[in-house]
Amino acid sequence: MTTRQNDSSPPKLEVEGLCKRYGATTALEPSSLSVAEGEFLTLLGPSGSGKTTLLQLICGLVEATQGRVVIDGRDQSDMPVHQRDIGLVFQHYALFPHLTVAENIAFPLKMRGRPAAVVESQVKGALDMVHLGHLGARFPRELSGGQQQRVALARCFVYQPSIILMDEPLGALDKKLREQMQIEIKRLHRESGATIIYVTHDQEEALALSDRICLMNHARIEQLGTPREIYERPRTAFAADFIGISNILRGKAEADGTLATQHGRFALPQGVRCANGEGALVIRPEHxxxxxxDGNHISGRVAEIVYAGSETRVIAAFGEDGQFILRLGPDEAVPGLGDEIVAGWASDRAVLVG
Structure with missing residues (x-):
């Protein structure tokens, strides 16, 4: 599958037909995409979807079976890792325990032979960038998890690599700290203008951080687009189900503009048709x-009620094994457990996928 961003400027990174096989096992189907200068692209998908393999192929940690990696117009497919001018941030910080925070950040600059005065200045700037200027003399063991991750980010940003790759860098943090670090990463990206490729299996993280999301499934690219495009216009039932919460009704699209399902007929969005007849309607809970x-409706019995602060989720069962989910705002009346309810939606608020 090939996906490219519409941009008149030359891409920072081009992946062309990149593929990885281990014997009879395919870790990544032939895949192509372009990443623009300064873009934040997230590789998102479940375990085994190929996202980490694609990241490792881009940086050279894994040798490709076929395909090319082109950075700034130069084919770097055969270049070793240390010559690709790519920065890496891992899930488990990988800080040197015997070096101070400042020495950890200075390490990539010293390895590149930068003058001492330049190293000192750039380390100070990197520490200030991650709001750790007062902790330069401490050792990693004296820092919290979030502070250690900031050091790892600073160490990567300090030498201004051509591309920064992040492999689930927030995976070891608790939820609240993850959310705080997401804000920090967005700020660092905005202020530095760096080109970032970020791997995660967390859909909320991908939606919060990304300029674009590359959704992966079964070792291939399922869909690529902005967070809004993928959430509001998923192209497949997998994309709809993986990104956010979806109500999915499967059936056969008829000539009269309806989807015939075992639970009844539902009007399709105006002008939408399914090429092969088989399809699924995707309705987000908030719709x-x-x-x-004035549109479609479905009835069921309330099976569960989940209070989530700013919203209440109502899960209703219908048929033998079906369910639908509604999101109710704080001012909306909430039905009781076991109540029979009817839920409706305007046909143009649904999306038909193949």
């Missing part, structure tokens, strides 16, 4: 409303 409306 469902309690009661009848």
């Amino acid at each position: 469902l409303r309690l009661g009848l409306c």
